[in-house]
Amino acid sequence: MHDFQFKNNRLYCENTDLERIADAVGTPVFVYSQKTLLDHFRNLKTAFREINPLICYSMKANSNLTICRLLLEAGAGLDIVSGGELFRAGKIKAKADKIVYASVGKTEQEIEAGIKAKILFFNAESIPELELINKIAGRLGRRQKVAVRVNPDVEARTHRYITTAKSENKFGIDIKTTRAIFLGLGRNLKNIELCGIHIHIGSQIIYAQPFVRALKKTVALIEDLNAHGAAIRYLNIGGGLGIIYHREKPQTAGQYAKAVIPLIRNKNLKLILEPGRFVAGNAGVLLTQVLYVKDTPAKRFVIVDAAMNDLIRPSFYEAYHEVVSVRREARVQVKKCDIVGPVCESGDFLAKDRRLPAGIRQKDILAVMSAGAYGFSMSSNYNSRPRAAEVLVCGNRFYLIRKRETYDDLIRNETLIKK
Ligand SMILES: *Cc1c(COP(=O)(O)O)cnc(C)c1O
Numbered sequence: 001m002h003d004f005q006f007k008n009n010r011l012y013c014e015n016t017d018l019e020r021i022a023d024a025v026g027t028p029v030f031v032y033s034q035k036t037l038l039d040h041f042r043n044l045k046t047a048f049r050e051i052n053p054l055i056c057y058s059m060k061a062n063s064n065l066t067i068c069r070l071l072l073e074a075g076a077g078l079d080i081v082s083g084g085e086l087f088r089a090g091k092i093k094a095k096a097d098k099i100v101y102a103s104v105g106k107t108e109q110e111i112e113a114g115i116k117a118k119i120l121f122f123n124a125e126s127i128p129e130l131e132l133i134n135k136i137a138g139r140l141g142r143r144q145k146v147a148v149r150v151n152p153d154v155e156a157r158t159h160r161y162i163t164t165a166k167s168e169n170k171f172g173i174d175i176k177t178t179r180a181i182f183l184g185l186g187r188n189l190k191n192i193e194l195c196g197i198h199i200h201i202g203s204q205i206i207y208a209q210p211f212v213r214a215l216k217k218t219v220a221l222i223e224d225l226n227a228h229g230a231a232i233r234y235l236n237i238g239g240g241l242g243i244i245y246h247r248e249k250p251q252t253a254g255q256y257a258k259a260v261i262p263l264i265r266n267k268n269l270k271l272i273l274e275p276g277r278f279v280a281g282n283a284g285v286l287l288t289q290v291l292y293v294k295d296t297p298a299k300r301f302v303i304v305d306a307a308m309n310d311l312i313r314p315s316f317y318e319a320y321h322e323v324v325s326v327r328r329e330a331r332v333q334v335k336k337c338d339i340v341g342p343v344c345e346s347g348d349f350l351a352k353d354r355r356l357p358a359g360i361r362q363k364d365i366l367a368v369m370s371a372g373a374y375g376f377s378m379s380s381n382y383n384s385r386p387r388a389a390e391v392l393v394c395g396n397r398f399y400l401i402r403k404r405e406t407y408d409d410l411i412r413n414e415t416l417i418k419k
């Protein structure tokens with residue numbers, strides 16, 4: 001569920017008319033509902049309350065400071081994937097002992113920063129990384145907690161670009177090597193404490209079954225390792241929960257919890273969850289203005305002022321985002337069209353073969369739905385397009401939480417060399 005609904009044929013976010021925001025802030029603009037964001041987080045928290053997990057919001061889904069701080073205030077920890085995200089976490093005074101850090105390519109500086117910040121643990125993804133964490137922790141005179149990210153080799157049944165737990169994916173460490181680490185090699189790394197297992201099998205997963213399969217494998221591994229003298233206390237099952245973009249029927253938080261909890265109950269493991277999309281995805285839309293309606297012999301193109309640089313998911317993953325006019329008129333004729341941006345790429349589209357009102361005109365405002373996760377955070381300046389503004393709605397008020405970039409922002413770090 002989300003709080004973007006039509007009232008009197010106008011699209012509202014909570015109690016705020018979206019056209020009012022477009023008028024005040026301009027387009028393209030990402031608009032987020034505070035209520036939806038918090039509802040989604042609390043749904044998950046409630047579903048799992050029996051085992052009181054640590055829920056680390058996956059910052060890369062939407063790393064806006066205000067969004068992250070709202071979730072921290074609701075009790076979330078953070079799942080980070082870079083030194084930049086650690087920096088953001090510091091800016092909002094996130095509790096370090098609720099931060100976990102995954103990435104296949106952590107640099108020496110990033111590892112050092114994480115240790116100094118006293119994060120809960122790293123999710124290590126290779127043997128050389130474990131060795132490097134050990135070395136740096138030693139230099140800093142510290143013993144650092146580390147979880148091993150296991151690649152359980154399961155099919156997540158999602159888009160191939162967002163599966164992460166097949167053996168051919170770059171993520172994690174295979175089960176056999178993980179055994180060797182916990183029972184041998186890892187014991188010689190005196191400055192790290194191997195305390196957990198991490199899995200994250202992919203994203204936009206709508207069925208419980210891939211999670212269950214991965215989890216069964218992982219729990220069996222943990223029990224076996226602990227029986228042989230390992231001390232695994234944390235089980236981090238990652239994120240990946242799917243949401244409704246179109247007609248998906250994803251598992252609810254309750255169904256997910258029901259599938260997961262029995263597998264880990266009474267195992268003496270602290271559960272960690274890393275939801276990103278589930279929390280933020282349906283909590284945001286991208287508002288864009290129609291620039292031109294272009295009828296060609298082949299089809300109609302509705303050309304808008306948002307593009308692949310603002311929302312890359314359709315171009316990158318062939319992702320479906322619903323597109324609606326923020327004004328709804330009764331019984332209007334519809335016409336099929338492609339909704340495309342101004343960027344010089346044929347792959348620059350937001351939606352294809354969609355029915356929009358036939359009378360759609362220049363300056364009409366469209367809402368691209370479910371753009372709260374992997375929207376702004378994946379945006380770029382391609383075609384020298386300043387990145388969009390971001391707005392947070394709370395009831396009938398709205399706040400600019402990121403200014404639109406300016407042309408000066410585009411060239412801020414460039415130097416024109418002297419000739
Ligand atoms: C991206 C990511 C997540 C979040 O994934 P969602 O599909 O957005 O829930 C969680 N954990 C790790 C390690 C990730 O890389």
